[in-house]
Amino acid sequence: MSRRRKTANWLLVLGVLHGIVICAGFFAPYNPVEQDRKNPYLPPMRLHFMDSRKHLHLRPFVYPFQLRPGTFDQYMEDAAHPRSLKFLIAGDRYRMLGFLPARLHLFGTDNERIYLLGTDAFGRDQLSRILFGGQISLLAGLLGAGLTLLIGWCIGAVAGYFGGWSDDVLMRVAELFLALPWLYLLFAIRAFLPLTVNPLQAFFLIVAVIAAVGWARPARLVRGIVLSAKERDFVRAARGFGASNLYLLRRHILPEVSSVLLTQAAILIPQYVLAEMTLSFLGLGVPEPVPSWGNLLSNLQQYSVLVSYWWMYLSALVMVPFFLGYLGLASALQERPAAYKIERRSLGSLA
Amino acid sequence: MRNYPAIVARCRILFRLFLGFSALFCHPAFAHAQQNNSNEELLTLPGEVGHFGGRLVVSLRGEPKTLNPIIAADARSREVIGVMQADLIHINRATQLTEPALAKSWKISPDGLTYTLVLRKGLKFSDGQPMDADDVLFSFHVYLDENTHAPQRDLLIVGGKPIVVRKVDAQTVVFQMAKPYGAGERLFDGLAILPRHLLEQPFQEGKLAQIGSLSAAANQWAGLGPFRLREYVAGQRLVLERNPYYWKSDSTGNLLPYLDELVFLFVPNADAQVLKFQSGETDLISQLGAENFSVLSRRQDGYTVTDAGPGLEYNFLFFNLNDLGEKASADLQRKQKWFREVKFRQAVSAAADRDAIVRLVYQGRGAAIWGLVTPGNKRWGDTNLPHPARSLDRARALLKEAGFSWTTGPNGESTLQDSGGKPVEFSILTSSSNADRAKMAAILQDDLQQLGMRAQVVPLEFRSLLDRVTQTKEYDACVMGIASYDADPNSDINVWLSSGGTHLWNPSQTHPATPWEAEIDHLIEDQMSARTFDQRKKLYGRAQEILAEYQPLIFLASPDILAGAKNSVGNFHPAVLEPYVLWNVEQLYLKNGRENAAQ
Numbered sequence: 001m002s003r004r005r006k007t008a009n010w011l012l013v014l015g016v017l018h019g020i021v022i023c024a025g026f027f028a029p030y031n032p033v034e035q036d037r038k039n040p041y042l043p044p045m046r047l048h049f050m051d052s053r054k055h056l057h058l059r060p061f062v063y064p065f066q067l068r069p070g071t072f073d074q075y076m077e078d079a080a081h082p083r084s085l086k087f088l089i090a091g092d093r094y095r096m097l098g099f100l101p102a103r104l105h106l107f108g109t110d111n112e113r114i115y116l117l118g119t120d121a122f123g124r125d126q127l128s129r130i131l132f133g134g135q136i137s138l139l140a141g142l143l144g145a146g147l148t149l150l151i152g153w154c155i156g157a158v159a160g161y162f163g164g165w166s167d168d169v170l171m172r173v174a175e176l177f178l179a180l181p182w183l184y185l186l187f188a189i190r191a192f193l194p195l196t197v198n199p200l201q202a203f204f205l206i207v208a209v210i211a212a213v214g215w216a217r218p219a220r221l222v223r224g225i226v227l228s229a230k231e232r233d234f235v236r237a238a239r240g241f242g243a244s245n246l247y248l249l250r251r252h253i254l255p256e257v258s259s260v261l262l263t264q265a266a267i268l269i270p271q272y273v274l275a276e277m278t279l280s281f282l283g284l285g286v287p288e289p290v291p292s293w294g295n296l297l298s299n300l301q302q303y304s305v306l307v308s309y310w311w312m313y314l315s316a317l318v319m320v321p322f323f324l325g326y327l328g329l330a331s332a333l334q335e336r337p338a339a340y341k342i343e344r345r346s347l348g349s350l351a
Numbered sequence: 352m353r354n355y356p357a358i359v360a361r362c363r364i365l366f367r368l369f370l371g372f373s374a375l376f377c378h379p380a381f382a383h384a385q386q387n388n389s390n391e392e393l394l395t396l397p398g399e400v401g402h403f404g405g406r407l408v409v410s411l412r413g414e415p416k417t418l419n420p421i422i423a424a425d426a427r428s429r430e431v432i433g434v435m436q437a438d439l440i441h442i443n444r445a446t447q448l449t450e451p452a453l454a455k456s457w458k459i460s461p462d463g464l465t466y467t468l469v470l471r472k473g474l475k476f477s478d479g480q481p482m483d484a485d486d487v488l489f490s491f492h493v494y495l496d497e498n499t500h501a502p503q504r505d506l507l508i509v510g511g512k513p514i515v516v517r518k519v520d521a522q523t524v525v526f527q528m529a530k531p532y533g534a535g536e537r538l539f540d541g542l543a544i545l546p547r548h549l550l551e552q553p554f555q556e557g558k559l560a561q562i563g564s565l566s567a568a569a570n571q572w573a574g575l576g577p578f579r580l581r582e583y584v585a586g587q588r589l590v591l592e593r594n595p596y597y598w599k600s601d602s603t604g605n606l607l608p609y610l611d612e613l614v615f616l617f618v619p620n621a622d623a624q625v626l627k628f629q630s631g632e633t634d635l636i637s638q639l640g641a642e643n644f645s646v647l648s649r650r651q652d653g654y655t656v657t658d659a660g661p662g663l664e665y666n667f668l669f670f671n672l673n674d675l676g677e678k679a680s681a682d683l684q685r686k687q688k689w690f691r692e693v694k695f696r697q698a699v700s701a702a703a704d705r706d707a708i709v710r711l712v713y714q715g716r717g718a719a720i721w722g723l724v725t726p727g728n729k730r731w732g733d734t735n736l737p738h739p740a741r742s743l744d745r746a747r748a749l750l751k752e753a754g755f756s757w758t759t760g761p762n763g764e765s766t767l768q769d770s771g772g773k774p775v776e777f778s779i780l781t782s783s784s785n786a787d788r789a790k791m792a793a794i795l796q797d798d799l800q801q802l803g804m805r806a807q808v809v810p811l812e813f814r815s816l817l818d819r820v821t822q823t824k825e826y827d828a829c830v831m832g833i834a835s836y837d838a839d840p841n842s843d844i845n846v847w848l849s850s851g852g853t854h855l856w857n858p859s860q861t862h863p864a865t866p867w868e869a870e871i872d873h874l875i876e877d878q879m880s881a882r883t884f885d886q887r888k889k890l891y892g893r894a895q896e897i898l899a900e901y902q903p904l905i906f907l908a909s910p911d912i913l914a915g916a917k918n919s920v921g922n923f924h925p926a927v928l929e930p931y932v933l934w935n936v937e938q939l940y941l942k943n944g945r946e947n948a949a950q
Contacts, residue, residue: 035797037707072645072714093763121790122711122797195825196778196807283783283810288793302786303622304642308649 003335010329017322021134025094028128029108029116033289034092036113036123039065041073041309044118044126052079060085062114073308083109118311120299124289130315133291137280138322140207140292141273145265147211148272149218153254153261156222161230161249171223174216182213186279199290206285210275218264222257229256259333266330270323277319293319392455392471393600400601401921401940406612409635409933410624414617415589418572418580419563420543421493421501430929431589431615434936435477436543437575437598439468439487440536444926444934447729447838449536453482453544453575453598454524463531463882468539470522475596476546477579478570484518489547489554491516491526499559503542510880533879533887534841541836546573565589577608577937589615599937609940628654634920634941637932639913640787641714647915656915659925661718661727666788666832667904668703668779668795670696672856673824674864686777686827689769694753696902701739701746702798708908712790716911722895723846725909727927728838730884733892736899746802757803767803776805777827780819783810785832791907792830821858830907831855836929840878840891846904847875847894856903867901919943 020027045062061084065075089108096102108114117126159170189209197205229235235252243251273293279285280294281301288295296315299305305312415428420436423429441452451457454468474482494503495513507514510530517525532538549571553559563572565583572580575598578591591613599607616633618624625643628636631653639647639656647656670690671683679687689695705719718725721739724732739745754770767775781792792808799806806828811819819826833853835842845851849863849872863869871894878890898904914925914932922938925931933939 033797035794037704037711037794040711072641072710122793195811196809198807288808289796302642303625304640304646307646308642 003332006332006335007329010325010332013321014325014329017325018138021131021138023096024128024131024135025096025102026104027106028094028125028131029091029105030113030125030128031092031094032124032128032132032291034124036119036125039113039115039119039123040121042075042115042119042123043309044311045115047085047116048082051082057084062116064112064114083112083114085114086110117314118309120296120312121305126296126311126314129291129296130293130318133293133296133315134318134322136203136286136290136292137273137276137294140203140210140276141269141271143207144210144214144272144275145268147207148214148268149261149265151211151215152218152264153222153257155215156219157226157249157254157257159219160223160226161245161253163227167223171220174219177213177216180213183278185213186210186284187282197287199286202286206276206279210272210279214268214272214275218261218268221260221264225257225260226253229253263330263333266326266333270326273319273322392473393598393604393606394451394455394471395600395602395604396607396938397602398935398938399922400603400605401609401938402942403605403609403940404611405609405941405943406614407610407635407920407936407939407941408614408616408633409637410618410627410633411589411615412624413619414586415565415615417563418565419560420545421499421503422560422563424502430933431591432543432574433576433930434578434591434613434933435574435576435580438539438542439470439544440539442537442540442837442928444928444930445924447928449540454539457536459535463535464528466526466528466536467519468524468526470524471598472522474575474598476548476573476575477594477596478546478549478573479596480546480548480573482544482546482575483521484524485521486544486547487524488516488518489551490543490545493545493550493554493559494542496554498557499554506538506542531880531882533881534839537837537839537841544575549573578610578613581612587617589617591615597937601938608937610936613936628915631917634917635915635923635932637912637914637925637930639915641712641716641910641913644716644913644915645714653919654915654917656913657923657925658716659912659914659927659931661725661909662834662912662927662931663725663727663836663838663909664832664834665720665723665725665906665909666791666830667906668699668792668828668830669856669904670828671824671826672864672903674857675824680825683825683827685771685773689775689777690828692753693901694749695755696905698746698749698753698802699799699804700902700905701742701749702802703795703905703907704741704798705907706741708791708794711794712787713908713910716913718909718911720906720909722899722906723843723904724895727909727912728835730838731840731888731891733895735892736895743801750802765803766805774805775803776807778807778809780809780811780816780826780829782813782816782831784813787910788830788832795830795907820855821852829855834929838928840875840887844875844879848872865901867897868903871897 042065045065047060047062049057049060051057061082063077063079063082066078068074068076085107086109087107089105090103091105091108093101093103113125115125115127117130120126120129155170155174159167186209193205230248230253235248238248238252276285276292277294277297280292281298283298285294286292293315299312411427411430413427415431416425417423417428418432418435420432423432438452439454440449440457442448443450453470453474455471456469458467459465470484470487476482491507491514493499494501495507509528509532512529515527517527519525550559550562553562566585569580577594577597577599579594581592582590593608593611597607601607616627618627621640621643624633624636625639625647627633629647644656644658647654671687672690675683709715709717709719720726722733722736726732750767755767755775757765757767759765769775779792779795781788783789789808789810796806796808816829820829833843833846845853846855848854849857849860849868852858854860857864863872874890874894878887878894881887881890912925912927912931916923916932919942921940921942922935923932924935926934928934
């Protein structure tokens with residue numbers, strides 16, 4: 001498979017996954033914060049096509065669960081009352097892409113609720129929480145990585161191009177940041193912030209914090225490339241013809257950085273999603289009841305949840321395709337021979 | 352050099368074997384046959400007769416700070432001290448009534464001011480030194496001395512004056528009070544009698560607080576409890592051994608306790624305690640959470656878990672009602688206007704889904720509460736206390752009466768606003784280490800959302816939470832819990848009285864801030880000196896009704912006491928009072944013990 005094809009395939013996979021999360025309101029059957037207090041820790045309902053009399057149904061259906069008498073969290077399937085799935089059904093209100101009011105859901109049932117991935121301690125639908133939680137976690141990853149790369153790009157370019165004392169200062173600062181134990185730094189930063197932050201503030205705080213901590217590595221990479229690029233013959237030639245610093249940077253040097261930045265982005269985004277999850281897992285992220293993947297996983301801190309309710313692990317599994325997608329993309333991008341490109345262009349200029 | 356530890360270990364084994372043989376000959380059962388004939392007055396306990404021998408291992412939430420009851424403030428130290436010390440009159444944790452302990456009998460004068468206690472004869476401390484009225488005098492002298500700062504001192508000031516203790520003879524002590532004391536002889540529960548022969552000198556030198564450290568040699572400390580110190584391994588365990596001079600016997604006359612050793616393992620985390628219990632490393636477990644209880648009850652191999660019923664812990668929500676004057680931020684002052692509105696608090700209480708809390712937080716192993724006295728308290732609950740069901744309509748009506756109104760946002764969600772048009776938003780603090788209370792807060796948050804209030808749950812580390820609530824007073828609302836140590840109203844006196852330190856919504860007031868707080872103060876002070884149970888109960892019931900009307904604390908739920916033990920542990924009867932499982936430690940025995948004392 002060609003390099004380009006590989007990259008396109010991975011981009012397609014990621015596009016589909018992100019599309020699902022962006023349109024979480026449509027794919028999720030319920031409001032992620034709504035509590036169904038009669039059904040805590042309900043196991044996932046299985047989709048059936050065949051009923052107890054071996055009749056085949058085209059429309060999938062589920063059997064609801066009934067609490068086993070005298071227990072709190074032991075349920076049994078009630079085969080007498082199947083609930084069939086309805087597609088493209090009107091349900092809870094949500095806002096598509098954050099602003100378009102909508103009520104249409106991919107699936108649902110008429111009156112009773114169905115839980116394809118079970119419920120949590122408050123009877124909230126896990127499927128809806130995972131989908132909506134993805135919005136927070138992925139957006140934090142994307143924004144955080146974008147911000148980091150922007151900072152890294154600027155600092156790296158300045159340090160590499162101008163060199164001298166500015167290079168020394170910026171790179172020593174970068175090394176200082178690399179040496180910092182970032183998790184504890186995050187703890188410290190979070191501890192200084194006000195006691196109550198609303199979910200939106202908390203979200204932007206996390207993004208700002210993880211971006212501010214991670215810029216050092218991309219900055220060093222960018223600096224290295226700028227450093228080697230500015231000594232190339234075609235750059236020298238351009239300077240000889242009287243090109244300004246800004247022109248040189250824009251036209252000749254920074255384009256060389258683009259492939260490194262793309263690869264870095266593909267590596268950093270999943271890393272930053274993980275950073276958001278770590279923070280939320282430790283209770284420093286977006287506050288309850290707003291879901292994020294880290295929030296969902298923090299339920300697993302309790303031993304009883306760990307050994308009793310296997311479906312609470314699903315929020316950990318759901319990250320796997322996203323991470324695979326990003327890492328696959330990163331490796332496909334890395335195969336682009338960046339160094340060769342420079343070589344070829346400089347050879348071309350000789351010819 | 353390498354072999355050295357092995358040699359030592361072997362020597363130790365030999366030494367233990369030797370000890371074992373010698374123990375066979377001087378076993379308590381034999382020793383006791385003689386003691387029984389002496390003129391000691393043993394306290395005979397009813398109940399199942401057990402076997403002698405063996406070691407019982409329990410886990411403790413962390414290292415106890417001290418063995419010294421005068422300075423012990425943490426729960427872990429008190430738990431250990433509980434099995435090493437004894438009191439004059441004791442509250443039976445199962446019946447919640449008083450029973451004779453070191454004092455074999457007592458008399459209260461008709462005016463309720465004079466208590467005459469008669470001690471048992473032949474009592475000895477765990478180091479073999481005799482104990483008599485002088486030790487009692489010394490102990491109370493220490494507790495009442497202002498320079499020792501003993502936490503027990505407040506209890507011993509009745510009617511503004513310290514109790515006067517007099518010795519009549521070696522066996523008789525008289526306690527003189529300035530005012531009658533409602534709880535009566537319950538006062539003496541938990542007041543350990545200290546060894547004068549060890550403590551008198553340090554006391555006079557003012558060094559009492561330095562005594563009783565765990566690392567001190569075992570012979571530097573003595574008590575009257577069923578166990579005494581054997582070994583302390585920092586960070587790991589505390590080993591106690593049987594006190595051969597203990598003063599209780601079983602119904603066949605065998606000298607208690609049955610166990611040879613009691614080991615406390617330091618396990619800081621509740622989940623780790625469950626794992627240790629499940630793997631058989633510990634024999635008992637207490638203070639189980641409902642979720643861990645159901646994990647353990649699902650597969651009970653070799654152990655049994657027990658639900659002892661509702662305990663005395665009450666969990667509640669409260670708002671910041673402190674009068675901070677100019678110190679409060681404008682934001683807090685605005686919020687406090689809502690919080691001070693009785694109807695606002697009543698509306699919050701009406702909206703709280705207590706049944707859901709019991710079901711979702713305690714998995715049904717708890718009780719919804721509307722007052723400070725939990726269903727676990729058998730005698731003091733007020734039967735007239737209303738138990739209104741959850742009603743959002745009533746909550747809305749109350750808010751409307753108080754001048755609140757609703758606006759509808761663009762998404763169709765309604766927002767509550769005050770008369771000034773400001774949306775009602777506040778934060779609820781919870782302790783980050785307590786998963787139960789965090790869950791309660793999450794349920795309340797959702798309940799209040801349905802009234803259009805926007806509440807945010809803020810988990811905080813417990814110390815900083817306590818600092819905010821009692822010191823800086825910078826908070827809006829908080830979910831907390833308190834466990835009474837005794838069923839008697841006096842154990843919660845600091846919550847009731849406006850001058851009390853745990854009068855959480857507005858602690859340590861110099862004058863009652865509101866008329867109803869003043870009325871509660873009167874009722875509580877009156878019941879303290881009332882003479883009969885009925886009088887006291889009537890006064891106390893009225894105080895509960897006032898609290899329920901004004902809702903400074905919005906009571907939510909009380910968890911059951913859940914505990915477990917290996918099937919090999921005999922006489923295991925968890926109680927709803929602290930210490931939940933070790934209250935009858937002298938009667939606990941291992942069914943596979945060495946020898947059947949009953950034969």
